[in-house]
Amino acid sequence: MPAASIPLHKNMKAFGFLSFGHYAPVPGSGTRTAADMLHQTIDLTVGADQIGVNGAYVRVHHFARQAASPMPLLAAMAARTERIEVGTGVIDMRYENPLQFAEEAAALDLIARGRIALGVSRGSPETALRGYEAFGYVGSEDPRGADLARDKFELFLEAIDGAGVVQGDPQQVGEGRYLAIEPRSETLRDHIWWGSGSRATAEETGRKGLNMMSSTLLTEATGVPFDQLQREQIDLYRAAYKAAGHTGTPRVSVSRSVFPLMNDQDRAYFGLRSAENGDQIGIIDGFRSTFGKTYAAEPDVLISQLKQDEAVMAADTLMLTIPNQLGVDYNLHVLESFAKHVAPELGWKPNTEGPVEGDPV
Secondary structure, three states: OOOOOOOOOOOOOEEEEEEOOOOOOOOOOOOOOHHHHHHHHHHHHHHHHHHOOOEEEEOOOOOOOOOOOOHHHHHHHHHOOOOOEEEEEEEEHHHOOHHHHHHHHHHHHHHOOOOEEEEEEOOOOOOOOOHHHHOOOOOOOOOOOHHHHHHHHHHHHHHHOOOOOEEOOHHHHOOOOEEOOOOOOOOHHHHEEEEOOOHHHHHHHHHHOOEEEEOOEEOOOOOOOHHHHHHHHHHHHHHHHHHOOOOOOOOEEEEEEEEEOOOHHHHHHHHHHHHHOOOEEEEEOOEEEEEOOEEEEOHHHHHHHHHOOHHHHHOOEEEEEEOHHHOHHHHHHHHHHHHHHOHHHHOOOOHHHOOOOOOOO
């Protein structure tokens, strides 16, 4: 941990669920088709909103049986709920048209009345080889497409900030005018997050003045436990945010797999994971990476474990990765168990107490 580490908040303000949106006609799956996945995600969001859960987030993958282009789904989630934040973790910018994405994101922000958290990044490894080229986005000099994602994201930020991004037709708007995208939302930039997988990208996120998402995977390994490495990432992000002169209250989220063991069904599904509780080191996308552990235990044990997790305590929002193929009822049971028996002891404030706020840096 760095010597100038920012003090732990000693509480977790908010939590939400993160769904990978898996679907497949296989034994044991309650989510057999894409239609099942979409409707169940909406129903789960409605139920979570009623419990007081703060956020409902979906993963985005292409060329796979998972949630893909998320805007129609997020709009439906927002339209059916009142308080819960809806968003992504994360949109793969390599596959996006930045100006169309800016229009869609603004419309979503307006529909949801600001209840969105759009996580964006270069994206995780895909099943397709340079699949973004099949979408028409070519010219990357990086085998992973990182340069393409960065350039597109910069144009996206300019567009949502209201910059003129295309020259107007002189016969329509007069000479020398450049046009901004429409519709626009004045609050949209406050709801954009970068999915950061390393300390270097965390600092860059801070310099840009964006919110930061950090998952159960970091694309580096330094020999320290996962939560401490992620805590270091958060500290570097906040320091860079402050050094760049930003004066807001940025949000930070981290993801964890957390399962309260309340009954025999919970223990059958996840009880063995409590005995396998540990970080892992592996190679992903060519990087030596650190994978966070799964938490599965009785509520009093979970409370103690999560209070010792430095990154969970340093972030304002915890995203719980859920087994979406086990169906709406079971996942609502997991969320309600966490809300009733674990989250209050961590400092949680339900969505009835208003929107989640970040921390001053």
